[in-house]
Amino acid sequence: MARKKKIEMEIINTNAAGIDIGSRSHFVAVGQSLEDVKEFGVYAEDLIELCEWLLSYGITSVAMESTGDYWQNLYVELQKHGLEVILCNGKFTKNAKGKKTDVKDSRWIQKLHSLGLLTSSFLPDEMTEILRTYCRQRTNWLDLAASASRKMQKYLKFLNFRLDVVVNDICGLTGMKIIEDICNGNLDPYSLAEHRHYNCRKPKEEIAKALHGNNREDFLFGLKQEYESYKFFQRKIKACDIEIEKLVRKEIKKNPEKLKLKTTEKPYKRINKNAIDIKNFNQVAYQYFGGVDLMAIEGVSHATVMAIMSEIGIDGFKKFKTSKEFCSWLRLAPNNKISGGKILSNRIPKGSNRLKIALRHSANAIGNLKDTHMSDFFKRIAYRKGRQSAVSATARKLAVIIWTMITQKVPYQPPTDYLFLDQKRKLKLVSRIKKNITKFDIKPEDVGFCNLPNLSAEF
Template identity: 80%
Template sequence: MVRKKVMELEIINAKAAGIDVGSRSHYVAVGQSLQDVKEFGVYAEDLTTLCEWLLSYDITTVAMESTGDYWQNLFTELVKHGIDVTLCNGKFTKHPKGKKTDVKDCRHIQKLHALGLLTSSFLPDEVTEKLRTYTRQRNNMLSLASAASRKMQKYLKFLNFRLDVVVKDVCGLTGLKIIEDICKGNLDPYLLAEHRHYNCRKSKEEIAKALHGNNREDFLFGLKQELESYQFFQKKIKACDKEITRFVKEEIKKTPRKQKLKTSDKPYKRVNKNAPAIPNLNQIAFQYFDGVDLMAIEGLSHATVMAIMSEIGPDGFEKFRTSKEFVSWLRLAPNNKISGGKVLSSKTPKGSNRLKIALRQAANAMGNLKDTHLSDFFNRVAYRRGRQAAVSATARKLGVIIWTMVTKKVPYSPPNEYLFLDQKRKMKLVTRI
C-alpha cells in the first residue's frame, strides 16, 4: 500500500480567528472543529459579546473579508478591544471546490490566517477617513446636481428652448438666469435674451431666436422641479465645502509648525466651477502635506489635490515601502504573467478607486499641455500605443512623483521647467525694463 503523505505547514498566527461577515449575523471560528464556531448578531451588544468571546480564547488577531459596509462597525469594536484585525480582499479567501456555507467560510478564513496566507488591505488613518467622508459626500451631491442639470436640458429640448445651442454651459451665468426666469413665468424670448452675459459669444438676437418654445405646462412643471433640485444640491455642496475647510484648518492648527509654512501663489492654476470652493487651497495643501508643494506639478488641479488629501492623506504614503508598491496598489502598474520564461500578458490589472480616477483625469489634462516634461512623456507614449495607454502610463508616472515628493520631502523638479502664460508675460516685462 502507498502511504499518504502529510504536508506540515508552519503556523504563523497561533492565536488567530476567522470571521465570515454577514448582513444579519457574523460567524466566528477560533479553530477547525465545529465546536470552535459560533454565530453572533449584528447589534452593538452582540459585537461586544463577540469580542469578549474571542478574548476568552486568548485570540490576538482576527481576519475577515471587506464585505460591503457590514465590516466597519465590527472592525471598530475589535480594534477597541485591542485585537489586531486583518481586513482582506474577498478574492484572497475564495473557498475551495465543494459546498459553500457560512460555517465553512469562517473556518477556511481562520485556517488561511493561522498559516499567514492573508494580507491586509489599505486602511487610512482616522483623520483621513473623516476627511474622506466629507469629500465623498460632496462628490455624491455633485453627481446628483449633474443629473438634475441633464434633466433640465431634457425638458428645455421638450419645450423647444434650444439653450444648449447658443450657450456653452446651460448651468452657467447666462443659462441659469434664463431658466430661473422661465420658471417664474416669463416666456418672452426677447426679455429672456436680456440675461445674456457679456462674455457670451452669441448675440441677444440669436439667443432670442433659440427661445421660441411650445410652452407646454407639463414640461414647464418638470423644468421647475429639476431647477429646485439643482439649487438644493448646490446648497449642499457649499455646506460640504465649508465643513471640509473647517476640518482641514483645525487639523493644521494642531501643528503650529505647519501654520508658518508658506508657498508661492499660483494664479495660472484655473479653478473649475466643480472644484472644492476652499479659499487658498494651494496654501492649505502645502501646510497639510508639511511643506510639500503638490500644486507645483503642471496639470495637477485643485480637485486632484483634494482627492489625494482625502483618499490617502500624508500618513497613508508611509504604508507603502516603495513607489512601485504604491502604483501597484493603485492598479496603474503592468501585471506581468510569465510562464515558461515567456511574458504571456502585461496588461494593467482590473479594478479602480477614486484616487486612480483622479490621477488618470490629471494625466489626461497633462496630455493637452505643450512643452512640459509630463506632456512630452504623454505624447511619446501616445504616438506608439495610443492615448488610453498614455493616460495610464502618465498616471503611473504621476503616482511615482507624488509618492517621492511626500515621503522624501523633495520639491518637484522636472528636467525642463515649464512656464505658464502669466510667468512668460512677467519675464517679457522684466527683459523690456
C-alpha cells in the same frame, strides 16, 4: 505499500480567529473543530459579546473579509477591545473545496490566517476616513446635480428654448438667470435675453431668437422642478465644502509650524466650477502636506489634490515602502504573468479606486498641454502605443512623483521648466534676433548701442 506523505506548514499566528461576515449574523471560528465555531448577531450587544468571547479564548488577531459595509461596525468594536484585525479581500479566501457554508468559510479563514497566508487591505487613519466621508458625499451630490442639469436641458429642448445653442453652459451665469426667470413665469424672449452676461459670445438678438418656445405647461412644470432640485443640490454641495474646510484647517492648526509655511501663487491653474470651494486652496494644501507643493505639478488640479487628501492622506503613504508598492496598490503597474521564461501577459489589472481615476484625469489633462516635461513624456508614449496607454503610463509616473515628494519631502523639479505664453514669446523673439545678428554680422555700434547714455549711473 507506499506511505502517504504529509506536508506540514508552520503556524504563524497561534492565537488567531476567522470571521465570516454576514448581513444578519457573523460566524466566528477560533479553531478547526465544529465546537470552535459560534454564531453571533449584528446588534451592538452582540458585537460586544463576540469580542469578549474571543478574548476568553486568548485570541489576539482576527481575520475577516471586507464584505460590503457589514464589516465596519465589527471592525471598530474589535479594535476597541485591543484585537489586531486583518481585513482582507474576499478573492483571497474563495478556494475552499466542497459545499460552501458559513461555518466552513469561517474555519477556512481561520486556517489561512493561522498559516499567515492573508494580507490586510489598506485602511486610512481616522482623520482621513472622516474627510473621505465628506468628499464622497460631495461627489454624490455632484452626480445628482449633473443629472438635474441634463434634465433641465431636456425640458428646455421640449419647450423649444434652444438655450444650449447660444450659451456654452446652461448652468452658467447667463443660463441660470434665464431659467430662473422662465420658472418665475416670464416667457418673453426679448426680456429673457436681457440677462445676457457680458462675457457671453452671442448677442442679445440671437439669444432672443433662440427663446421662442411653445410654452407647454407640463414641460414648464418639469423644468421648474428640476431647477429647484438643482439649486437644492448646490446648497448641499456648499454645506459639504464648509465641513471639509473646517476639518482640514483644524488638522493644520494641530501643528503650528505648518501655519508658517507659504507657497507661490499659481494663477495659471484653472479652477473648475465643480472644484471644492476653499479659500486659497493652493496655500491650504501646501500647509496640509507639510511644505510639499503638489500643485506645482503640471496637470494636477484642485480635484486631484483633494482626492489624495481624502483617499490616502499623509500617513497612508508611509504604509507603502516603495513607489512600486504604491503603484501596484493603485493598479497602475503591469501584472506580469510569466511561464516557461516567457511573458504571457503584462496588462494592468482591472479595477479602479477614486485616486486612480483622479490621477488618470490629470494624466489626460497633461496630454493636452504643450512644451512641458510631462506632456513630452505623454506624447512619446501616445505616438508608439496610443492615447489610452499614454494615460495609464503618465498616471503611473504621477503616482511615483507624488509618492516621492510626500515621503521624502522634496520639491517638484522637472528637467524642463514650465513656461507661460509671454515667456515663450520672449524666448522666440530673442532667438530670432540672435539669428539675424549672426546672419547679417551686426555690430553694437551699427544699431547705436555704444552711444546710449549710462542710465544706471543716474540711479
